[in-house]
Amino acid sequence: LAAKGGANAKPFLEEAAKAVGKPLASLEVAKALDEKLSKLPSNQRSSFLVPRNGGLPETDASLAPPQEECVYLVGNSLGLQPSKTKELVCEELDKWASLGVNGHFTGDRPWMPIDENVLEQSAKVVGAEKSEVAIMNSLTVNLHLLFVSFFRPNGKRNKIMYEAAAFGSDYFAFESQARLHGLDPKEVLLPIKARDQELLRTEDIVSAIEAAGDTLATVCFGTVQYYTGQFFDVPTITNAAHKVGATAMWDCAHAVGNVDLKLHEWEVDGACWCNYKYLNSGPGAIGGFFVHRKHHDKGLPLLAGWWGQKQSTRFNMAHNWDPEADAGAWRLSNPPVLQTVSLLASLEVFSRTTMAELRGKSMLLTTYLESLLRDSFGADLSVITPSLPARGCQLSLKFSQEKACLATFSALEKRGIVVDHRKPNVIRVAPAPLYNTFVDVQRFCAAFREALEEATGEPAAKRAKA
Amino acid sequence: LAAKGGANAKPFLEEAAKAVGKPLASLEVAKALDEKLSKLPSNQRSSFLVPRNGGLPETDASLAPPQEECVYLVGNSLGLQPSKTKELVCEELDKWASLGVNGHFTGDRPWMPIDENVLEQSAKVVGAEKSEVAIMNSLTVNLHLLFVSFFRPNGKRNKIMYEAAAFGSDYFAFESQARLHGLDPKEVLLPIKARDQELLRTEDIVSAIEAAGDTLATVCFGTVQYYTGQFFDVPTITNAAHKVGATAMWDCAHAVGNVDLKLHEWEVDGACWCNYKYLNSGPGAIGGFFVHRKHHDKGLPLLAGWWGQKQSTRFNMAHNWDPEADAGAWRLSNPPVLQTVSLLASLEVFSRTTMAELRGKSMLLTTYLESLLRDSFGADLSVITPSLPARGCQLSLKFSQEKACLATFSALEKRGIVVDHRKPNVIRVAPAPLYNTFVDVQRFCAAFREALEEATGEPAAKRAKA
Ligand SMILES: Cc1ncc(COP(=O)(O)O)c(C=O)c1O
Ligand SMILES: Cc1ncc(COP(=O)(O)O)c(C=O)c1O
Numbered sequence: 001l002a003a004k005g006g007a008n009a010k011p012f013l014e015e016a017a018k019a020v021g022k023p024l025a026s027l028e029v030a031k032a033l034d035e036k037l038s039k040l041p042s043n044q045r046s047s048f049l050v051p052r053n054g055g056l057p058e059t060d061a062s063l064a065p066p067q068e069e070c071v072y073l074v075g076n077s078l079g080l081q082p083s084k085t086k087e088l089v090c091e092e093l094d095k096w097a098s099l100g101v102n103g104h105f106t107g108d109r110p111w112m113p114i115d116e117n118v119l120e121q122s123a124k125v126v127g128a129e130k131s132e133v134a135i136m137n138s139l140t141v142n143l144h145l146l147f148v149s150f151f152r153p154n155g156k157r158n159k160i161m162y163e164a165a166a167f168g169s170d171y172f173a174f175e176s177q178a179r180l181h182g183l184d185p186k187e188v189l190l191p192i193k194a195r196d197q198e199l200l201r202t203e204d205i206v207s208a209i210e211a212a213g214d215t216l217a218t219v220c221f222g223t224v225q226y227y228t229g230q231f232f233d234v235p236t237i238t239n240a241a242h243k244v245g246a247t248a249m250w251d252c253a254h255a256v257g258n259v260d261l262k263l264h265e266w267e268v269d270g271a272c273w274c275n276y277k278y279l280n281s282g283p284g285a286i287g288g289f290f291v292h293r294k295h296h297d298k299g300l301p302l303l304a305g306w307w308g309q310k311q312s313t314r315f316n317m318a319h320n321w322d323p324e325a326d327a328g329a330w331r332l333s334n335p336p337v338l339q340t341v342s343l344l345a346s347l348e349v350f351s352r353t354t355m356a357e358l359r360g361k362s363m364l365l366t367t368y369l370e371s372l373l374r375d376s377f378g379a380d381l382s383v384i385t386p387s388l389p390a391r392g393c394q395l396s397l398k399f400s401q402e403k404a405c406l407a408t409f410s411a412l413e414k415r416g417i418v419v420d421h422r423k424p425n426v427i428r429v430a431p432a433p434l435y436n437t438f439v440d441v442q443r444f445c446a447a448f449r450e451a452l453e454e455a456t457g458e459p460a461a462k463r464a465k466a
Numbered sequence: 467l468a469a470k471g472g473a474n475a476k477p478f479l480e481e482a483a484k485a486v487g488k489p490l491a492s493l494e495v496a497k498a499l500d501e502k503l504s505k506l507p508s509n510q511r512s513s514f515l516v517p518r519n520g521g522l523p524e525t526d527a528s529l530a531p532p533q534e535e536c537v538y539l540v541g542n543s544l545g546l547q548p549s550k551t552k553e554l555v556c557e558e559l560d561k562w563a564s565l566g567v568n569g570h571f572t573g574d575r576p577w578m579p580i581d582e583n584v585l586e587q588s589a590k591v592v593g594a595e596k597s598e599v600a601i602m603n604s605l606t607v608n609l610h611l612l613f614v615s616f617f618r619p620n621g622k623r624n625k626i627m628y629e630a631a632a633f634g635s636d637y638f639a640f641e642s643q644a645r646l647h648g649l650d651p652k653e654v655l656l657p658i659k660a661r662d663q664e665l666l667r668t669e670d671i672v673s674a675i676e677a678a679g680d681t682l683a684t685v686c687f688g689t690v691q692y693y694t695g696q697f698f699d700v701p702t703i704t705n706a707a708h709k710v711g712a713t714a715m716w717d718c719a720h721a722v723g724n725v726d727l728k729l730h731e732w733e734v735d736g737a738c739w740c741n742y743k744y745l746n747s748g749p750g751a752i753g754g755f756f757v758h759r760k761h762h763d764k765g766l767p768l769l770a771g772w773w774g775q776k777q778s779t780r781f782n783m784a785h786n787w788d789p790e791a792d793a794g795a796w797r798l799s800n801p802p803v804l805q806t807v808s809l810l811a812s813l814e815v816f817s818r819t820t821m822a823e824l825r826g827k828s829m830l831l832t833t834y835l836e837s838l839l840r841d842s843f844g845a846d847l848s849v850i851t852p853s854l855p856a857r858g859c860q861l862s863l864k865f866s867q868e869k870a871c872l873a874t875f876s877a878l879e880k881r882g883i884v885v886d887h888r889k890p891n892v893i894r895v896a897p898a899p900l901y902n903t904f905v906d907v908q909r910f911c912a913a914f915r916e917a918l919e920e921a922t923g924e925p926a927a928k929r930a931k932a
Contacts, residue, residue, distance in 0.1 A: 169799070
């Protein structure tokens with residue numbers, strides 16, 4: 001399933017439809033596909049709590065039976081809750097109640113080194129060595145910490161290259177980091193605009209990097225673009241940056257737990273991510289942080305705190321900075337316990353499979369989604385997400401009319417379909433590899449046809465012909 | 467009770483003893499004192515979960531009945547759990563399970579603006595206006611964020627003044643902030659050493675500030691010193707810093723929820739704190755952050771993130787930095803929900819009283835503690851914490867012998883007394899104003915006598931005479 005580029009996806013789907021003897025878009029085929037995949041370790045739906053239609057704010061009971069599970073396709077925004085999260089969180093609360101401060105050094109999962117419990121599996125999920133990962137803070141904080149280490153303007157080498165449509169928070173980080181060095185953002189920020197609509201071509205990025213040459217200090221991109229769903233060619237871009245002497249940092253918010261990252265192998269200098277999307281660790285979950293091994297123990301500039309000090313001397317309070325020899329050196333504060341075990345609950349699910357397996361399943365799911373939607377596309381509606389392998393699980397559906405987009409979104413909500421609306425006119429649909437099913441996708445597509453009809457007043461059959 | 471300087475504390479205690487007709491150190495007087503205070507709003511012990519002896523790792527059942535509550539005097543390290551914490555945390559987990567991503571905008575306590583629930587009471591606890599406070603990140607991260615805004619070296623004005631015995635993490639922050647500006651820490655760090663043992667005199671600090679004059683960029687002190695328990699004269703030091711044109715930042719880790727802070731009135735520029743000590747929000751709790759109103763909306767340099775953007779345009783993703791007009795501008799990331807409601811559970815308890823009332827009660831409790839311990843002090847053991855008003859609730863007991871210190875600490879542990887050992891030879895004892903009682907203090911003092919006898923082989927009676 002994890003075949004490169006997902007070229008096998010379509011034949012696999014068509015064969016399944018043939019075996020059932022029904023159209024690919026039928027519920028029967030979706031069920032057969034789920035059945036086929038049900039025993040694979042990548043199928044972890046039963047480890048999650050799926051909201052029911054009746055609990056959602058906008059569902060219409062006549063269109064979405066209140067007791068049924070909703071169709072949750074918004075892991076790109078907030079992942080589902082693992083069934084074990086509450087148990088782990090309550091365990092820590094109980095330890096606090098019965099042990100007080102002794103919980104720092106006592107019990108199965110002492111708090112002082114509690115992040116030890118989430119490093120190895122976090123590293124696996126992003127394709128890193130354990131020593132390259134720290135679990136701490138939040139995404140934007142970690143992005144700033146990376147910049148302090150890897151954006152080191154020096155004379156004319158002072159430019160930051162980034163997507164012209166970067167996530168707002170990242171842009172604000174770039175701008176304020178430029179200012180921190182007394183640089184004028186107007187002069188040093190180098191946004192890369194897409195030649196074709198929203199999509200950036202790798203060759204354009206590489207050319208821009210080469211053109212910037214020795215004026216380029218750093219390159220920082222979203223790994224999977226939050227809006228378009230484009231999965232950038234991380235190794236090629238990183239390599240191009242290195243060739244001109246620049247560093248490469250990657251915001252993996254929409255990539256982690258979605259695509260099969262190889263941060264170590266790709267020679268990425270630094271990366272950060274959040275754990276509330278495909279990593280299912282809850283609203284405002286703890287952040288992830290990566291620094292490549294080649295940069296460890298080199299005295300890189302960083303914002304220091306006692307938690308980066310070697311554990312053996314950390315509590316001596318001596319004023320001699322003697323940091324950990326790995327990514328742990330970037331930690332500042334004692335770890336947040338509830339946040340850490342929320343991540344642990346999710347990583348335990350990830351530990352039953354691999355990102356390669358998940359990516360394989362995900363390519364099938366999203367290919368299936370795109371096939372079933374094809375009929376609905378036209379001049380007023382298109383998918384702006386590129387084809388495999390340049391995407392993860394998310395498809396971004398762009399409407400020409402903002403009104404139709406909003407109306408479709410509302411009609412979906414009434415039907416218990418949870419997707420995501422991005423201003424002004426995009427609906428993002430993301431079958432999460434870990435818990436979404438073919439039936440989820442099939443139900444979404446059926447509802448989407450209805451929603452589109454309701455929103456545009458145009459019968460689906462007519463659209464299909466257009 | 468909140469009388470200035472606590473001058474009334476001793477007469478109050480002595481009167482109570484007289485009324486009972488027993489020595490001040492007797493359990494009867496402790497009980498009478500608790501009874502006297504039991505109806506005051508500052509008595510919130512019943513709102514907390516107190517660990518039992520049997521659950522602690524080192525207690526000896528023959529010395530500490532397993533079913534009895536331990537004597538918990540270590541709120542300076544990790545505060546007790548409010549009884550309501552689990553309920554609030556589970557409520558959010560349940561919302562996540564039933565609403566998924568819709569929890570961001572739905573329900574009683576939507577996640578998007580969830581920090582709104584903890585701003586007002588946090589502000590009250592530190593003596594600030596609501597607009598001056600942000601609840602985010604962790605202490606050391608927040609200290610760095612303050613430095614980016616308030617440590618702005620300029621020519622010869624580049625020095626950072628701090629306690630020579632500052633908490634390690636703060637020192638590492640000072641050093642790395644100096645480096646961030648390309649400065650040599652050796653040249654710009656200005657540690658203030660104590661003239662008398664560990665204690666810094668206000669007049670020495672003020673003289674040092676005046677001597678540094680226009681070379682001084684910033685002053686940053688622990689508000690209550692973590693080791694000695696000294697409560698610095700914040701307004702006088704802040705004012706002296708301002709007079710020479712420097713900024714003043716305060717690490718309030720050991721002060722918040724302990725002493726009656728007036729950050730706004732004292733004209734403090736910036737402050738940060740943790741919420742896991744006297745604020746009872748659990749291990750690795752979310753941090754607190756203060757920026758004085760006079761610095762709002764002035765375009766101060768900061769490390770920016772989308773959560774600092776005005777809420778009305780935050781989700782537009784436009785690349786025009788248009789920050790909130792208050793301390794909220796310093797926020798970087800979307801708020802961590804479980805951490806925020808853990809703080810909320812504790813702040814609900816604080817909202818039933820005031821810091822002035824708590825400070826009043828605290829002065830009684832710690833004066834009582836010191837009186838009862840007086841007999842034990844001698845050449846080999848002394849209290850290094852200054853007298854009122856220059857201290858909070860913590861007393862630091864310093865042993866001349868490291869071995870005796872450790873042995874006493876162990877003997878206390880066996881007796882179900884939870885205090886804190888600081889390398890090499892200090893035991894910190896902190897009756898938290900919100901939940902500790904006179905009986906706690908009395909039991910500690912009785913156990914301390916026994917522990918000291920066990921540790922030193924010297925009968926208490928002999929010590930008392932010495
Ligand atoms: C005075 C003081 N400053 C800073 C810190 C560091 O706190 P954190 O680990 O929350 O950053 C502590 C922690 O105990 C402290 O007591
Ligand atoms: C691509 C990307 N970068 C950065 C962020 C900001 O994340 P945080 O609020 O966790 O700092 C997000 C949040 O959704 C994101 O999607």
